[in-house]
Each structure stands twice: as structure tokens, then as C-alpha cells.
Amino acid sequence: MKLRVLAVGVWLPGVADNAVWLSGAHMDTQAPPAAALLPPMTRRRCSALTRALADVFGQVTAATDRAQVCSVFASAYGETGVLAELLEQLALGEDLSPIRFSGSVHNSAAGQVSIVCGNRALTTSIAAGRDTVALALLEAQGLLRDGVAQVAVVCGDVQPPTGLSSERFSPLAAGLLLDAAPSNGDELALLADLMEDAMLADAASLPEAVWANPCCGALLLADTVLRQRSLRIGLSPHGGQGWGVDVTLAMPPPPEAA
Amino acid sequence: MDRAPPIAVVDFAAVSACGPTREDLAAALLGGRSGLRNADDFGLPFATAVGALPFDLPAPTSDLPCLQPRIARMVAHLLASLETPLSRARRGFGDRRIGIALGTSNAGMPETESADRHRRATGALPLTYDFAAQHAYDGVVMATRELTGIAGPGLVVSTACSSGAKAFAVAERWLRLGVVDAVLVGGVDPLCQMTLRGFHGLGVLSSTACRPFAAGRDGISIGEGGALFLLQRQGTAMAHVCGVGESSDAHHQSAPHPEGEGAALAMQRVLDRSGLRSSDVDHINAHGTATPLNDAAEAKAIAQVFGNEVPVVSTKGYTGHLLGAAGAVEAAIAIVCLRDQFLPASLGAQDGDATLGISINTHSRQTRLRAIASNSFAFGGNNACVILGAP
Secondary structure (H helix, E strand, O other): OOOOEEEEEEOOOOOEEEEHHOOOOOOOOOOOOOOOOEEEEEEEHOOOOHHHHHHHHHHHHOOOOOOOOOEEEEEOOOHHHHHHHHHHHHHHHOOOHHHHHHHOOOOOHHHHHHHHHHOOOOEEEEEEEHHHHHHHHHHHHHHHOOOOOEEHHHHHHHHOOOOOOOOOOOOOOEEEEEOOOOOOOOEEEEEEEOOOOOOOOOOOOOOOOHOOOOHHHHHHHHHHHHHHOOEEEOOOOOOOOOOOOOOOEEEOOOOOOO | OOOOOEEEEEEEEEEOOOOHHHHHHHHHHHHHOOOEEOHHOOOOOOOOEEEEEOOOOOOOOOOOOOHHHHHHHHHHHHHHHHHHEEEEEHHOOOOHHHEEEEEEOOOOHHHHHHHHHHHHHHHOOOOOOOOHHOOOOOHHHHHHHHHHOOOOEEEEEEOOOHHHHHHHHHHHHHHHHHHEEEEEEEEEOOOOOOHHHHHHHHHOOOOOOOOEEOOOOEEEEEOOOOEEEEEEEEOOOOOEEEEEEEEEOOOOOOOOOOOOHHHHHHHHHHHHHHHOOOHHHEEEEEOOOOOOOHHHHHHHHHHHHOOOOOOOEEEEEHOOOOOHHHHHHHHHHHHHHHOOOEEEEOOOOOEOOHHHEEEEEEOOOEOOOEEEHHHHHHHHHEEEEEEEOOO
């Protein structure tokens, strides 16, 4: 079952969108994602991860009906920034902030996006450690096999609290809009079925801090599509079950016979 | 969406405040016995009731970090009841053809709370604490792999209180895609300070045992536990998963849509997906958290999709609200009810809210049950409805 990639989106600190990513002219900034999809008050209340995921959702659905699209949100560690704040409140014996508590769930971004888009379609939020990106794509494949029209897959992670984990990586979010329609040359690329034990693509060009993000595979996938390459992408670059996927460029349809 | 063929539930196990086994749960439902108790020993600055496990879980079988958390010990306890069917499935299909789809919301939070207290007191984390293997959602999948040898795809669905129900949808999709031949599916969640204090902060925690659908209902009681199911495309079935309906409220991050529109959509979608008519469903196991808002909205949704005569029960008065495990444990309850052709009383609803306009079942009774719909609703307006059918 081949999936069509209709759009991709990326966010990293200093990389607001695909164009900046492709240009390599990354800004030296730690500014949070714009997440223009969210109303300003909601945006202020949201965590860095929710903003990053909402931002990429906004990028990949810019040309589709946001009230109808199904979505898969994926993150290995989830809302760890909110976790740190709530642990601080627990330690101080304070009442937990209701906004922070309701924003601490793994599906915080999915909920905020569905609310602002008036979207009552199926949305899910998953985690699968180093296989998170691959399993998100598998969910999308299952949904498209079941007959939904389009699925937005948005993956991202922010660093766990430094007091609880020695892991260090740069935050990132990346995603795709997929459908299962026959290729007609209008898509950006095609994804083949996921495979296990895939040979990994060489991602040595990525900075170590980006490479170490559990959702790095989503960025590799977006990057491959944006650079119009046909490649086998390793989606679990740090271990996991070695899931991979073949990305092929869409071929324009043959000219009609005279 | 395309119609889904039913999936066989080959075997299942459940653990809750009602006891260590699914038969303890069945006996509590039959006898109208609540597993809820006062949370006096939880060190909380407010009164509430909890559905804590009434026994000590066995110690982990090794020092592996992923096996230490309470959630992993619950999984180990549940797997002990599923050894025979799992061995059969592993022999028949091979380890890589069996998947793991689990729902949880708290995951390793009790261990993270404890590790954080230790860090603040001593300046260092406990040597045994491992964030990736214990706090992260994936830790419970690692533990399940370690305990079973299953090597197929594995993930956690974490959509707060609909997680356990949505894990069934993942299994359904994987089986349909053909990437697996069997799935170990379910939901598990441990009690922790974060959720007790968090729900208290939201003003939705009852100070006593919860009373879903009662006129005087005043909030949730939180519980812990879980249920695991071995699902296969075919096989000798204890019950069938007829389908799962999923939807979003698109309304509010922590409050249900007041008219239950998203909830009704999930119920309608599972009917559409399974090919069942509303009249084929003989009983609704409601989300029924006992907050004034949830129960009122859910009643409207049920009446809209199923009418006002189908018997409705919330079993949260027995187990408490198991959050990410609620959909799994309530699916186990549905299977027990289908097996025993038995409708439990909605515990705490004797003082029923007559304004709700649905038929709350307040007395247990034997009755013919062909299919049961089980509702789970969550933060983010995330809704799921699972229909289980008699074999």
C-alpha cells in the first residue's frame, strides 16, 4: 500500500518552516514555535511541545480542510516540560495548576488542535520510544487502509527535565500529510510499506543534538521529501526495532496517447 | 470508514480494586461490592476515596529497570494469567507476528514522583531510577516484551482517559493491515499523587466514594489497575470486539461538550463501523465518572444514539476511574457480563438523577445480552466507544 505525501512541515529552534530548513540559514534563537494556528491566549498557556506540534500540524494542513482531517500525534516522552512544573508544585505543597494539569496529558496538542480547528474527526496520540515515528506512520497507514481520506502525522519531542534524565537533545517537530489515493504526480513523494530491520540512511549531516531527538526520524523523512530524494529512511535511528520506509519521488503521469 | 469484521478475544485478565483477578471483579459486580476506600494513607491534604489494589503486587523477577515500576508489576501480574494462550499464540504465529498496544496515562509517574522527592532531599536521583525505561510511556511496552518475548510492533496510546479503549482500535487496524496475527491489547494505570491532586485542583474529585448518575453526584474517585486481552483475527473466542468508534469534542481541554455531541459521534461511528443497529446493543457501560457535567452530557449522547430504554451502568462505583486503563477494565467487565448474561447495578445511583432521561440500571439482574457498548471520554475532548459482542 503506497501512501502519497501531500505536505511536510518541520520546526526546530531557529527553523520556523521548510524554507528555512532547506536554506540552511538557521536563526540563532531559542524562540518558541509561532504556532499561529492557536489563539494568542491559548498559545501562551500551551507547553513548548504542544506549540511545536500545533505549529507543524498547521504547516502540513495549510492547504487542506482542518476541520475534517484525521491526525496522529506522536512523542516518545510527551509533555515533559509540564511535568517539571507540576513536580515543582508538588514539592512545594502547592495546589496543582488546573491548566498545567490538563495540559500535562500526552494528547494535549491533539486536544488543542481539534478545538481550534473545530475538528471532530478521529485523533490519536501515541508513544513508542525509539520506534515512535515508525508506529505513528503505521497508525496512519491503518487509518488510510480503513478508508479515512487524509491523515496528518505530527511527531516531536522536547528534552526531559535535566534533573530526571541525562539525555540531552534539541527539541524538534516534523510531520506529513498523507493519503492513499493513486499517484497522479501531484504529490510530493510516495511512501512504501514500513519495513523492519531496514538499513539506515546516513544522517551524519544532522547536528548531534538533533540526531539524538527520539523523533529525529520524522525530520529525516521530511528532509528527504523536501530535497526530492528517493531514499530508504531509517525511522528508528537510535535503536528500537529498526523500522524504515522507502521514499520515492512521484512520477508525472504519462502523456495521454494521441 | 470501511466496515470492520469482528475480532476474537481469545482470553483476558483484569486487576482492580475489586481484587487480583477477573473473577474477583465479576464477584464484586454480582454482589454489588465496591472496591473504593478512603484515601487516608495517601498523605493528601483533602479527603477522597480511591480504588487502590487491595493486595501487594509480586516483586519484579529481575533488576531490569523497565520491570521495576508499579505499572510493569501490574502487567506482570496480569500476564501470569495469560501464559497459556500467549504461549499458544507465540508457537502458532511467531513472536514477530504478535503486537503490543497498551493504553496508559500515568505510566511511570509514581516512580518519577518518588525519584524527584529523593533528588530534592539528597541532591541525586536514586541509582535505580531510569527515566527512559520507567517514566516514559514506552517503558511498559519494554516490560511487556521482556516478560513475554513478543517482538512485533509495540506502542502506547495515551489519550488520557480514553487510552485503554483506543488501544483496541490500534489492534483492529494492525490486524486489518496484516502486520500482525495477534495483539496483546489493554490498558494499565497506577495511582499517583499527580492525578489525585490534579483532579482535586480541577474541583472534580469527590470526597467520598463516587456516585455516577446519582442526583447528588459530586465527582470522581480515582482507581488503579488494568486489563489485558489477547486478540486474534480468528480463534475460539470468549467474546468479539465488534468495533471501535473514535471522535473529538472540539470543545474544551478538560470539560465535555455539554450536549455530548462528540460522545454521540463516537457511539454512532462504532455502530456504522460494526454494521450493528442501536437496537442490537443491549447495555451501555457508561464512562459515568460521576461529575455533574460528564454524566449529564453522556446521558444526552446515549439518548441520542441508543434511545432512553437501553440499560446504562457506570462501574466506576466498583473500581474507581482507572484513567488510561478505564476503557480496558470496562471492556473486561463487558465480557464478564456477556459471559454470565448478567447486568450489574450502577453502584451509587440509587438516588438516580431523574433529569438525565436514560435508564440507569440500579439493581443487578440476569438478562439476555448480545452486545455491550463501552464508553470512554478524555481530556482534550477525546472519545472512544468499543462494542463487545457475545461469541
